[in-house]
Amino acid sequence: MKAFLCRRYGPPEVLQLAEIPTPTPAANEILIRLRATTVNSGDVRLRSMDLPPGFGLLARLIFGLRRPRQPILGTELAGDVVAAGTDVSSFAVGDRVFAFPGEAMGCHTEYVCLPADGPVVAMPANLSYEQAAALSFGGSTVLDFFRRARLARGERLLVVGASGTVGTAAVQIARHLGVHVTGVCSGANAELVRSLGAERVIDHTREDFTRLGDSYDVILDAIGTASFPRARPLLAPGGRLLLVFAGLGGMLLAPWHSFISGLGVVAGPAEERIAYLHELAALAAAGTVVPVIDRAWPFAELVAAHRYVDLGHKRGSVVIRMEAAPDPSAVDSPG
Ligand SMILES: NC(=O)c1ccc[n+]([C@@H]2O[C@H](COP(=O)([O-])OP(=O)(O)OC[C@H]3O[C@@H](n4cnc5c(N)ncnc54)[C@H](OP(=O)(O)O)[C@@H]3O)[C@@H](O)[C@H]2O)c1
Structure with a gap:
């Protein structure tokens, strides 16, 4: 072969x-x-x-x-x-x-x-x-980070990198969970990200999402532009930062950052579980994730x-x- x-x-x-x-x-x-x-x-x-x-x-x-x-x-x-x-x-x-x-x-x-x-x-x-x-690659990663964040209906989620493999899965799954999604992507991808379920889109080539005065319950960073120091002011009390992309320093400091801030900082490789594949198959069969x-x-x-x-x-x-x-x-x- x-x-x-x-x-x-x-x-x-x-x-x-x-x-x-x-x-x-x-x-x-x-x-x-x-x-x-x-x-x-x-x-x-x-x-x-x-x-x-x-x-x-x-x-x-x-x-x-x-x-x-x-x-x-x-x-x-x-x-x-x-x-x-x-x-x-x-x-x-x-x-x-x-x-x-x-x-x-x-x-x-x-x-x-x-x-x-x-x-x-x-x-x-x-x-x-x-x-x-x-x-699987994006979907399984997202299910694992959302599980660790205990993402709940009605929460406000910011997805940084909403047009990539991880981001497009995150927007669709979050929408299915009844979460209010804001996506950060380039202007060229804004329509795509909206069509997947984002209520709002921020164009990273024109605006810095950290300077808009918004507040979120959960931030998922698939790009590396929402490090803990940058993301912290945007997180509501009890907020969680999901560092899908993180350097070794960011990953090792995640427990410390959680401890000093009272926020949840989640980083590191996503766990690969067979259960996620069954969940993704069901979501796809229902037309929830495409x-x-x-x-x-x-x-x-x-x-x-x-x-x-x-x-x-x-x-x-x-x-x-x-x-x-x-x-x-x-x-x-x-x-
Ligand atoms: N922790 C884990 O277990 C795990 C698992 C899977 C993936 N990852 C990591 O997660 C990251 C994302 O993976 P992926 O597969 O989703 O990547 P990807 O599909 O390659 O992401 C590319 C997308 O990011 C957009 N983008 C580029 N710069 C951006 C910015 N500054 N702000 C917002 N969007 C931007 C690009 O569009 P434009 O350039 O047009 O904006 C493009 O649509 C990778 O670094 C990967 O290594 C980690």
């Missing part, structure tokens, strides 16, 4: 298309033929080692000192089950699924094996493969997709469309 391998950290051109053995499912695993995946901020951060301040060494210790230990990037996918291990009863050949290996990655390839009780869930029937592939897709690229052009995501201006998700891969048994011998 074909896979893009990242054998060293660097620009998009480090990614190389290679032929590798198609995996064979173990007794408790399913083999998925991918129909779509994404290139997201997690992929480009790992590939480039362009990380929030302070995370360089820590990330290399976790993901690989000189090159990623997992050479196949890609955090999420949608596809078809094409084989199932002998112990698998929850999925059958032909099922349409989406999956979120998340930090374990491995989705920029034609076939993936996953445990049947792992981060894989039946695809909502109303979504395309491209939409289903774009459901993944926003900037554009789709063919698998062969994955390097170009990385170049585009590197620019930092995508709206929602960048999707990779897989060409119809041949039957796995006809590709090569199992490895």
